Amino acid sequence: MTSPVSTPTPHTKWPVAVVIGVAASIALAIIVLAFLWPGKTAEARNLPVSISGDQAKVSALENATGTNETFDFIPAADRDEAIDQIESQETYGAIVLGSGTEVPEVLTAPAASAVSAQMLTGVATQLQAQVSQQVAQAGGDPTAVKVAVTPVVSYSEHDSNGSGLASASFPMAIGGMIGGVLISLLITGPVRRLAAVASFAVAAGVVVAFIMQTWFQYLQGDFWINALAMGLTMMATASFIVGCTSLVGRAGIGIGAVLTMFVGNPLSGATMPWQFLAAPWGVIGQYMVPGASGSLIRSLSYFPEASTAQQWWTLGAWALVGIVLTLIGHFRAKESMHVPESTLETPHAGKHAS
Template identity: 45%
Template sequence: MSHPVSTTTHTPIGRVLGISLALAAVLAVIVLAFSWPAVTAEPRDLPIAVAGPAEAVSAAEAAVDEESPGAIAFREVDDRDAAVEAIEARDVYGAIVLGQEPEVLTSSASSLVVTQLLNGVAAQLEEGVNAQAAAAAAAAGAPGAPPHIEVPVTDVVPLADTDPRGTGLTAALFPLVLGGMIGGIAISVAVIGAMRRVTAVFVYAAVGGLALAGILQGWFGSLQGDYWLNSAGIALALTAIAAPITGFVALMGRAGIAVGPVVMLLFANPISAAAIPKEFIPAPWGEVGQWFPPGAAASLMRELSYFPAADSTFEWLVLAAWAVGGILLSIVGHFRTAGGAEPDAEAAAEGTRTEAPIVV
């Protein structure tokens, strides 16, 4: 009579300890990656336009810099119209207009955090203007206090009524990143053949772009603007995240799947500046994050929704470069393995084999 013989042995204690320590290190890296940008976030050199007489501009810059050192980098423009154009082109987050009728211009669609900061600047400016008016009236011997001067705050590019806090637009990025990763990983596991994976990525991204745009824009109201353009942007972002995963799998086998979690989720996503301006992230990481799909996708979705006058060429090119790069990796992997002898194909074949029982 034959009986299966168990060959199972206990894992060596050294390996147990090593795995435990490695997992603890991974956990620490994950916490650091997602917590560090938020913990260290503070405004640094935020581009804000300023217009008005030279003397008034200098006084305002000095007062703001004294109150919030290094927070704002002023860019002088000719007048209010030029300031509005700069905001709509997303060259600046807001503006301070000085003169006989001072005004502060904000853009909540660009950043609610910066809008709150500029509201504080408006209150500070209003206090200074009224103090100067009171001093001038006292010097002239005018009876009573002068009328109170208000400094209005105008939201040039406001958020939509369907997403008044911008939470939907911000929250949309993570499903997009996760969706690109899941698509790339699932296709790498379920589809054998580098070029077949490229086809699967294209189909997945196209359908996913239409579906996500329909949900985020048509249902939730998080996205604004043209539906088809938003769909194209999402589809390209999904391709830019999924294609490198399948490309590295074509070159390295199943080990290439790690590209998604390591590069896209742990590294690029925390510095993507999806929830806060890139100037809030310690330099140069805010700028670095814009060269990766999560950061480029976040900027592109915001610009397509609220800033049609902004030049989004850089974001389109970044996403296209990652997508094309992933496809090229798949092509190289395809020809390197003669179109079929891929390591993952062999692994899949091995997974279908069954070991015969040992008999005695």
């Protein structure tokens, strides 16, 4: 008995192999740039900071710092109003100059941004040098005067430097992508896909909130509100990927992944104030899922007085876009499968005519 002869697999042509290798390197370069470019081009600028005190002192400080545009000073009537502005996330900190011979005080919000807190601590050092010089010139003891640095909103004792909260943004983006990809590949039918997205969002929100708040104790505030925020984050990403897949096929997975991981995540401002990113990318990042999610979760844990309407609406809008795209893709597929009756040939029509 003769064994069947196997047909050898044809080799890829040399030029094609070289072109594919070069294309892969270009793709890698784009990915690297997507993650590194925002940090490389970021500058310490336009940081909203409250300022209060005598007009003469305020004007002098504004003139001294007006050349580098590092700070965007927001007037505050007094120390209490400055604290209110910090707690509502209008500003990242405050410089309280006081009146007369009062010693200045610097208020920081490490939970808003460790980078901004370090910058304001540097301002306190500069103010300390000025005050010490003035006291020495007046014949006093400069060591007896201290410019206080007061943290207004600090991280929890279980996440003292905020690394846990900052690092959570990446796995949440990955988690939403994984859910969207699996649902797109394994489930058929628009309603079933959307039902799977909803159940995934609910379960993922509770699980992640349990890990981050109950287990690791990185988060504060109401557990179920935090779970809702994380679930809506997962739903926004997964829903968008499912919608893109329903509309354009498996290429939609790539579209959703690129927008989430290679655009939204680097522009989210998770490791620095979004104002430091080159315009208009910082603003754009806050209207994408990773940026809105990171700001929302930070506010719910540490800034309960801050308005979170923008973040909730942004995440909800992405989820809704995914739902709409899923339904559009479904009805387009049905229309393409429908064959008009006029194009159908009547069986045996030619036979009867003859």
